[in-house]
Amino acid sequence: MISQKARYALRALLFLAARGEDSPVQISEIAERERIPRKFLEAILLELKKTGIVRSHRGRSGGYSLGRPAKDISFADVLRVTDGPLALSPCVSVMAYRKCDDCFDEAVCAIRKALLAARDATAQILESRNLATAAAQLRRSGAL
């Protein structure tokens, strides 16, 4: 299961992507429209900023905007920031590999083989879906 944080992050980013324009949007507006606790969203956007997914503009008429084109922000990108690796085990994580604590022999581990296949399958999906494809779906559904 993804965290509530991930859910909020995706909603906020999709809001920015769906709106199209590049002008910064204030936290409070995103929070209200997407019904996200303001202070919590603040922390989330800050994290997303550190990885370049969003860009911030400080001062009087500041706010947040996407850090790069919507088509270049995948669901995988976002989930990795909010929830860590996609993999079901550190030993099959591509972005954050780590040996399992008590693993006899990784090359032989049958559990690892299954988890690796699962990781590849999810990564394939979550890396192909991005904010642009998601926003396009919304438009097609008439939700915008």
Add this chain to the structure above:
Amino acid sequence: MISQKARYALRALLFLAARGEDSPVQISEIAERERIPRKFLEAILLELKKTGIVRSHRGRSGGYSLGRPAKDISFADVLRVTDGPLALSPCVSVMAYRKCDDCFDEAVCAIRKALLAARDATAQILESRNLATAAAQLRRSGAL
């Protein structure tokens, strides 16, 4: 990420599957061989028993054995017991569906569409991998 509990469960079950015989094995033997804290393993096996994945034999020369043929126990079966649904969101879970708390319109949700595709991809993998295929891999690797 899967829990430590899931890891222990898979190891214990794979141990039973790899050994082939149907005679019950005592908790302590599994615990020692797989280096799993005994009391913790006890709790895990109890849960697995409630869902029929393992069968127990009480009394003096009791122990645990698989509840059905190894080929009929998938990784998905085990993970569902120890870690809950495979899905990344309750709203895309097949075995344990639940509406998201603050969802406007599920039919239109673009986040849901991506998470659903991800669920299907992982489920496809984890349901096809079972204790028999895993044990066969071990044999092929010369680990047995």
Add this chain to the structure above:
DNA sequence: CTTAATCCCTATTGACTAGATAGAGATTTA
């Protein structure tokens, strides 16, 4: 029939994380 070995069950612990909130500081624009 008694004893010893097993599984069965409930409770508890300590560490950590998730989700959320508070309040003051830094920056920029009007």
Add this chain to the structure above:
DNA sequence: TAAATCTCTATCTAGTCAATAGGGATTAAG
């Protein structure tokens, strides 16, 4: 210069994860 924004650190509560403890119930063997 003032008001509106983002930035940062600290904190709180509830819940979960991993593990442990201590018996009670059941059964096979002697």
